[in-house]
Amino acid sequence: MMAGERRTLLLDFEKPLAELESQIQQVRDKSSELGVDVADQIRDLEQRARHVRQEIFSKLTPGQTLQVARHPRRPSxxxxxxxxxxxxLELHGDRRGSDDPAIVGGVGRLGQQPVVMLGHQKGRDTKDNVARNFGMASPGGYRKAMRLMEHANRFSLPILTFIDTPAAWAGIDAEKFGQGEAIAYNLREMFRLDVPIICTVIGEGGSGGALAIGVGDRLLMFEHAVYSVAPPEACAAILWRDAQKGPIAAESLKITAPDLLKLGIIDEILPEPIGAAHSDPVQAAENLKQSLGHHLADLQKMSGAERRELRYQKFRRMGVFSQANES
Incomplete structure (x- = not known):
C-alpha cells in the first residue's frame, strides 16, 4: 500500500500509531543512508507500536467500532x-430475471465438507461500490440468496452466510419489486430448512437487509463488526433529525459484539488480529475457518427436526425479559 493511500484510509483514532510507524520508517531510511546499525532502536519502536495498537483497539467506542466495521480494506x-x-464455484441469478451483484453465493468445500456459501458483497473502490450498490441488496438479491439456500436444502449441503451491509436497498424500484416481501419470505423460509445454517457478521450488519440472511442455528460475529436494527445515522435522523448524532445512537443501540453476546443475540465472538481484520486478513480468515468447522461438526450431529426446533427457540428467546412486581 502506498503512503498516500495509507493516510487516506487512516482512521482518526489510529493517528498515534501512524506517527510511530512513520518514525520507524524514518529510522530505517537513515540507517540505510549512514550505514549505522539501529536494530535495537527499531525493535524498541516496534514494541511500542504493538503496545499502542493493542491499547487503541482494546478500548474502541461503539462509534469507533462502526468505523472499523466500515473500513474499505476490511475483508469482504x-x-x-x-x-x-x-x-x-459462484452461482448467479434469482431465476426471475435478475442477478444482483450486492449478493454473491455459490458452492464450495470447507475442508472435506461441501457447503453453500453466500453473503453481501461491498466494493473495494468507488466504481466497484457503485456496481455492487455498496452491498445493499435489491429484492432480486434476496431471492437469489433464497434460491441458493433451497438448493442447499435439496442436496443436504450446510449453509454458511456472511453478513456485511448497511441495510437493504431503499430505492423506489426496491419497493416496486417487493423488497419487504422478499426479506419476509427469507425470514420465514430459513426457519424451515433442514440443513445446518451458520451466519457470520463479518463487517456491518444493518437492519432487515442483514437479517434476511441471518436466521441460523449459530450466529457468529467478528470482534470489531457491528449488528444493528438500523444504521446509527438513520436512527439519529429519526430520533433527533440529525444524522451527525450517529455516534450517540451507536452507544444506545448496543451494536457491538460484547453487548450482543451479553444480550443473547449472538453465539460467539470471533477474535480479530491486533489492528482489526484489515491489518491481517489471512489470520482473520483462519480464525473464521476454525470456528465454522467446530460449529458445523456440532450441528451435523443433530437431525433436521432438532435443528429446526433449536433455531426456532433461539429466536423466540430474543427480547424476552422479566419484570419485578412493584410492591
Whole structure:
C-alpha cells in the first residue's frame, strides 16, 4: 500500500500509531543512508507500536467500532470465501430475471465438507461500490440468496452466510419489486430448512437487509463488526433529525459484539488480529475457518427436526425479559 493511500484510509483514532510507524520508517531510511546499525532502536519502536495498537483497539467506542466495521480494506465475503474454501464455484441469478451483484453465493468445500456459501458483497473502490450498490441488496438479491439456500436444502449441503451491509436497498424500484416481501419470505423460509445454517457478521450488519440472511442455528460475529436494527445515522435522523448524532445512537443501540453476546443475540465472538481484520486478513480468515468447522461438526450431529426446533427457540428467546412486581 502506498503512503498516500495509507493516510487516506487512516482512521482518526489510529493517528498515534501512524506517527510511530512513520518514525520507524524514518529510522530505517537513515540507517540505510549512514550505514549505522539501529536494530535495537527499531525493535524498541516496534514494541511500542504493538503496545499502542493493542491499547487503541482494546478500548474502541461503539462509534469507533462502526468505523472499523466500515473500513474499505476490511475483508469482504468473497475474500473470506476464497481464503477458507478449497473449491469454489459462484452461482448467479434469482431465476426471475435478475442477478444482483450486492449478493454473491455459490458452492464450495470447507475442508472435506461441501457447503453453500453466500453473503453481501461491498466494493473495494468507488466504481466497484457503485456496481455492487455498496452491498445493499435489491429484492432480486434476496431471492437469489433464497434460491441458493433451497438448493442447499435439496442436496443436504450446510449453509454458511456472511453478513456485511448497511441495510437493504431503499430505492423506489426496491419497493416496486417487493423488497419487504422478499426479506419476509427469507425470514420465514430459513426457519424451515433442514440443513445446518451458520451466519457470520463479518463487517456491518444493518437492519432487515442483514437479517434476511441471518436466521441460523449459530450466529457468529467478528470482534470489531457491528449488528444493528438500523444504521446509527438513520436512527439519529429519526430520533433527533440529525444524522451527525450517529455516534450517540451507536452507544444506545448496543451494536457491538460484547453487548450482543451479553444480550443473547449472538453465539460467539470471533477474535480479530491486533489492528482489526484489515491489518491481517489471512489470520482473520483462519480464525473464521476454525470456528465454522467446530460449529458445523456440532450441528451435523443433530437431525433436521432438532435443528429446526433449536433455531426456532433461539429466536423466540430474543427480547424476552422479566419484570419485578412493584410492591
Amino acid at each position: 465475503t468473497l475474500d473470506y470465501i476464497q481464503a477458507i474454501s478449497d473449491e469454489w
